Amino acid sequence: MAAEQRKRNIVIIGGGIIGSTTAYFLSHHEKFNRETDTIMLLEATKIAGGASGKAGGLLALWAYPNCIVPLSYKLHQDLAEKHGGADRWGYRAVHVGQLDMYGILSKKKGPSAANGESVSLQKRTQKAIGLLRAAGVPEDLDWIAAEGVQSYEEMGTPATTAQVHPYHFTTSMAQLAKEKGVKIVYGSATNIKQDAGAVKSVTYKAKDTDEESTIYADTVILTAGPWTKTIWEKAPISALRAHSVTIRPTRPISAYALFTSIDLPRGNSRKSQTVTPEIYARPNDEVYACGEGDQLISLPTSTDLVQCDETRCQNIVDQVSSISEELRDGEVTARQACYLPNVEGRGGGPLIGETSVKGLLMGAGHTCWGIQNGPATGKVLSELAWEGSVKSAQIGSLDPRKFGL
Ligand SMILES: Cc1cc2nc3c(=O)[nH]c(=O)nc-3n(C[C@H](O)[C@H](O)[C@H](O)COP(=O)(O)OP(=O)(O)OC[C@H]3O[C@@H](n4cnc5c(N)ncnc54)[C@H](O)[C@@H]3O)c2cc1C
CATH class of the missing domain: 3.50.50.60 (FAD/NAD(P)-binding domain)
Structure with missing residues (x-):
């Protein structure tokens, strides 16, 4: 037949x-x-x-x-x-960049911080704009703390990257x-x-x-x-757990996906720690951020049994909060984990x-x-x-x- x-x-x-x-x-x-x-x-x-x-x-x-x-x-x-x-x-086209920063913003201090008690870095002052331009940061990427920028490199334009x-x-x-x-x-x-x-x-x-x-x-x-x-x-398919969060920023932000490298001060020691969260602004007034993978907990039998480690999620929130007031003072809307399929x-x-x-x-x-x-x-x-x-x-x-x- x-x-x-x-x-x-x-x-x-x-x-x-x-x-x-x-x-x-x-x-x-x-x-x-x-x-x-x-x-x-x-x-x-x-x-x-x-x-x-x-x-x-x-x-x-x-x-x-x-x-x-x-x-x-x-x-x-x-x-x-x-x-x-x-x-x-x-679906939309986006800019993508590699952003190297110092994590300079202090953590949000309790519920009142979002109401104006946190210290603003006033990044749209002439000085802040000058710092951003000097590091090659595009004009509309105005939701990162200017004083913390080390360098910015374009990785994709709306002709080559979308989301x-x-x-x-x-x-x-x-x-x-x-x-x-x-x-x-x-x-x-x-x-x-x-x-x-x-x-x-x-x-x-x-x-x-x-x-x-x-x-x-x-x-x-x-x-x-x-x-x-x-x-x-x-x-030959293995699994790698990864955590992520979503945040509603304090104001609508421009369409950038950022691969970051952030130097964070570590406690009282002089050594800094470098972290590399990815940060994607989304059109629905949401920002997605994810951290590195871990193999601490092996793959459970189903998606609804995946364990989410709150500390790992909070680390991502703290990391992105150290470079953006809009994210630091925003609202965390999801803390989640999932498994990536590798060969x-x-x-x-x-x-x-x-x-x-x-x-x-x-x-x-x-x-x-x-x-x-x-x-x-x-x-x-x-x-x-x-x-x-x-x-x-x-x-x-x-x-x-x-x-x-
Ligand atoms: C943090 C993170 C960020 C990522 N970001 C990106 C990105 O920006 N861009 C990109 O391209 N990719 C990204 N990825 C990768 C992408 O998410 C994965 O490659 C993709 O989702 C894999 O899809 P999948 O359908 O193979 O697997 P899954 O999404 O895991 O789906 C498998 C499905 O099979 C079902 N299933 C399992 N066992 C059975 C069974 N016995 N019977 C019936 N059903 C079963 C499960 O319930 C599940 O729904 C990211 C991944 C992670 C972890």
């Missing part, structure tokens, strides 16, 4: 950005017939409950791997245009896929059954009832991010494509660029599933079979 006449049963495991964009592109492919084919998106806990809902959301033409970055960057633009992404998921709100983007992709006929099921995959080297079915436990079900599948797409190994043990034994990632098991595809291990690379991953996986080969990019270097999968 010709492939196009065959009824297809496709199961995607994992509703983060990779699974959701895959569901989107599968369901928007011309070969999908919702009367005869089924596409199921199986999510253990909540769509975008992991890193895909808690990431920064920076998109950059200089991200990696370069075999999919330009495609994905363009698809983000197209999706935003087609579905009103500017309003729906905060989305990852939670809103991922949930919108899942919703748009659902509107095209994808069935979203809440349950945790426990087994992918194979027969004669080909996938046959997926067994899962329903989220609410724990009841076990098995669904026939001719194609299974594994997109479970850092949990990929728990479903397919030999997949073991290799600097880069991700692994995208067919495996040696017929009908088993994967898209996992997107490291710190999964938001940027989600759309291209979904697009190429949809081409593989419907057409049997990838048309939009050369993804040979990401082939899971190179890793013995």
Whole structure:
């Protein structure tokens, strides 16, 4: 029977950005017939409950791997245009810079500080403006403490860098896929059954009832991010925890994503400590900031069991507060943690494509660029599933079979 006449049963495991964009592109492919084919998106806990809902959301033409970055960057633009992404998921072009600072602002002192008792550095005085210009800081980046600036270097312009709100983007992709006929099921995959080297079915436990079900599948797409190994043990995907916060600044601030290096005075000792939080201004009157990763607590069984260390979140708040009054005197609106999916034994990632098991595809291990690379991953996986080969990019270097999968 010709492939196009065959009824297809496709199961995607994992509703983060990779699974959701895959569901989107599968369901928007011309070969999908919702009367005869089924596409199921199986999510253990909540769509975008992991890193895909808690990431920064920076998109950059200089991200990696370069075999999919330009495609994905363009698809983000197209999706935003087609579905009103500017309003729906905060898509916009941004400036990006590397900012080196001394953390000079003292901490907010109790609730009264926000009401005017903290000492203003008056950064819009002529002296402050002079300091900012001398360090090469752009004119509209006026929400950092001028006296603390060491240097500023441009890393991206609105022509090469953009951003989305990852939670809103991922949930919108899942919703748009659902509107095209994808069935979203809440349950945790426990087994992918194979027969004669080909996938046959997926067994899962329903989220609410724990009841076990098995669904026939001719194609299974594994997109479970850092949990990929728990479903397919030999997949070389590891997990790294990272904390982040969101802050409502005291006033609307300009569209910059900043990679920082901040020298903080350490107690009474003369030695300083250097910290490197990333700070992303977002269009919804929100600023996102994240710190470095840690391996103190291993990956829990589901996204809702991720432990958030309040001290690590407070450290991020203190670090960004030391360079910006607008952030220091703002309101912290979220303190959160999640796990980044890395590829073991290799600097880069991700692994995208067919495996040696017929009908088993994967898209996992997107490291710190999964938001940027989600759309291209979904697009190429949809081409593989419907057409049997990838048309939009050369993804040979990401082939899971190179890793013995
Ligand atoms: C602090 C931080 C900042 C980041 N900032 C950026 C950024 O600015 N730009 C960028 O491009 N990337 C960024 N990233 C990276 C990005 O967040 C990840 O690469 C991306 O979210 C990974 O998506 P995913 O869908 O593979 O995994 P996840 O988002 O982890 O999704 C996996 C899903 O699978 C589900 N699942 C797990 N097990 C099962 C099972 N057995 N059955 C069914 N479902 C299951 C989980 O519940 C989860 O919803 C950042 C990451 C971190 C940690």
